[in-house]
Amino acid sequence: MALPVAGPTSPAAGDATEALELDLLLEGIFRRFGYDFRGYAGASLKRRLWKRTSLEGLTTLTALLDRVLHDEECLVRLLKDLSINVTEMFRDPSFFRALRVKVFPQLRTYPFLRIWVAGCSTGEEVISLAVALCEEDLLERTRIYATDMNDAALHRARRFAVPAAELTTYKDNYARAGGSGNMEAHYDIDGEWAVFDRRLSQGVVFAQHNLASDRSFNEFHMILCRNVMIYFGRELQRHVHELFLDSLVPLGHLGLGRKEAISDAEIAERYESLDPAEKLFRRRG
Numbered sequence: 001m002a003l004p005v006a007g008p009t010s011p012a013a014g015d016a017t018e019a020l021e022l023d024l025l026l027e028g029i030f031r032r033f034g035y036d037f038r039g040y041a042g043a044s045l046k047r048r049l050w051k052r053t054s055l056e057g058l059t060t061l062t063a064l065l066d067r068v069l070h071d072e073e074c075l076v077r078l079l080k081d082l083s084i085n086v087t088e089m090f091r092d093p094s095f096f097r098a099l100r101v102k103v104f105p106q107l108r109t110y111p112f113l114r115i116w117v118a119g120c121s122t123g124e125e126v127i128s129l130a131v132a133l134c135e136e137d138l139l140e141r142t143r144i145y146a147t148d149m150n151d152a153a154l155h156r157a158r159r160f161a162v163p164a165a166e167l168t169t170y171k172d173n174y175a176r177a178g179g180s181g182n183m184e185a186h187y188d189i190d191g192e193w194a195v196f197d198r199r200l201s202q203g204v205v206f207a208q209h210n211l212a213s214d215r216s217f218n219e220f221h222m223i224l225c226r227n228v229m230i231y232f233g234r235e236l237q238r239h240v241h242e243l244f245l246d247s248l249v250p251l252g253h254l255g256l257g258r259k260e261a262i263s264d265a266e267i268a269e270r271y272e273s274l275d276p277a278e279k280l281f282r283r284r285g
Helices: 011-033 042-055 061-070 072-082 093-107 124-135 151-157 164-176 234-247
Strands: 113-118 142-148 161-163 187-190 193-196 204-208 220-225 248-256 271-275 280-283
Touching: 011 042, 011 061, 011 072, 042 061, 042 072, 061 072, 072 151, 093 124, 093 164, 093 220, 093 248, 093 271, 093 280, 113 124, 124 142, 124 193, 142 151, 151 204, 161 164, 164 193, 220 234, 234 248
Parallel strands: 113 142, 113 220, 142 204, 220 248
Antiparallel strands: 161 193, 187 193, 248 280, 271 280
16 A cells, blocks of 8 residues: 655645754754754754744744845844853852862862853853852962853853842852852942952953864863753763863863753763762762
């Protein structure tokens, strides 16, 4: 018996066309601009792409690809859609408290520290880390590398400032994160912004880096990549974890987000868990 062939207007044909358009769009963005979203989780990625398609007044992903290739401003808008910039200072305060108790004591044994904050977004986590290191007398011997694929987010992060309207929440987070002083001592108010002391940012290097396509660029004593890989597919997660293994010194530390895990058994064997609840790991020697 001959199998029925999906017609051009059948649901199967529509799904196949959408899948082809999606592949072409992602491949086009990668080959033309170097941004690799091909390993991102499917449902979330498609939802964001279709939202941008609609906002651009278009009806197909192919039309979105055409506009992105010929309109740089459309690419900027799309990158903002695909970059997850939900962040706050001392997000998940117990994580930063665990850093002070379980990680910082070992960091003290090194004469100089290199820390990578991968996917730093608009910089709130970098500022939080700098404040904690300062209060633990570790900041002066630390170089923090803060990277993100979104250049607009990096531009904001370089200001080393946060909206003053968020300070009430951030001060509460700071106290619950084990802050040992007064957070107000670290910043000045400038209009609608709380601008943090420049001594906190002197050892911070901001740079554009794409976890999906760029390579390791140094050896680090600690890597923080929190709430970034939940949007990645399984293969891309493995790729990023291999990148981190290549970048960590023996006994180096890795911090992930609460909803993230090292699901690949081969990768997981390379670490010991320091705090399962806070997703803090140490690379085996």
